[in-house]
Amino acid sequence: MYCLPLALPAPLQIQASKPKPIRAMRAVVQRVASASVEVEGRTVSEIGPGLLVLVGLHESDSNSDADYICRKVLNMRLFPNESSGRGWDQNVMQRNYEVLLVSQFTLYGVLKGNKPDFHVAMPPQNAKPFYASLVDSFRKSYKPDVVKDGVFGAMMKVNLVNDGPVTMQIDSQSPKNSNDVIEEQS
Numbered sequence: 001m002y003c004l005p006l007a008l009p010a011p012l013q014i015q016a017s018k019p020k021p022i023r024a025m026r027a028v029v030q031r032v033a034s035a036s037v038e039v040e041g042r043t044v045s046e047i048g049p050g051l052l053v054l055v056g057l058h059e060s061d062s063n064s065d066a067d068y069i070c071r072k073v074l075n076m077r078l079f080p081n082e083s084s085g086r087g088w089d090q091n092v093m094q095r096n097y098e099v100l101l102v103s104q105f106t107l108y109g110v111l112k113g114n115k116p117d118f119h120v121a122m123p124p125q126n127a128k129p130f131y132a133s134l135v136d137s138f139r140k141s142y143k144p145d146v147v148k149d150g151v152f153g154a155m156m157k158v159n160l161v162n163d164g165p166v167t168m169q170i171d172s173q174s175p176k177n178s179n180d181v182i183e184e185q186s
Helices: 064-075 124-141
Strands: 028-038 042-047 050-056 098-103 111-114 116-117 148-151 157-171
Touching: 028 064, 028 098, 042 098, 042 148, 050 064, 050 157, 064 124, 064 157, 098 124, 124 148
Parallel strands: 050 098, 098 148
Antiparallel strands: 028 042, 028 050, 028 157, 111 116
8 A cells, every 4th residue: 555645734844854863771651451471372471450561672771771761660650549539640659550571672673664673772682681680670679579571582462451541651861861961972
């Protein structure tokens, strides 16, 4: 199927600019009523209410990126406060809900023509131990028994019942989130 180009009136023409390279860990966080991961037809992890977190590791990620993502995800106020009636008031820990982490290198895919390219994702030999340490950070920062994960590098089927739907994306080093000054040399 061929898509025709969209013609906008002159004042609404949008100029394309070269996208700035992203150098950050990425998390796509979904508030869920339930979620599970299957590998080869077997359920390897499942949670009830809580957060499903798809994690993309960039080749330049460091422990500070992991710390930032862990802190932000666990403290995101994505749940209503049942006693006060206030929405967007409580985090996953205050609700005693669960967290399911899933490694997803495709979050760093870019299209080269029609083919995806994942060259900025962290290579698997580095990503596997780094992802394992991220999972450990979540377990140490919350409760080890309520933080679950998929199987790194496996072909997974991720099932979820989205609650809301509520979906948020976090990058560890976006300009608003970073205290670091990044200087580019010309």
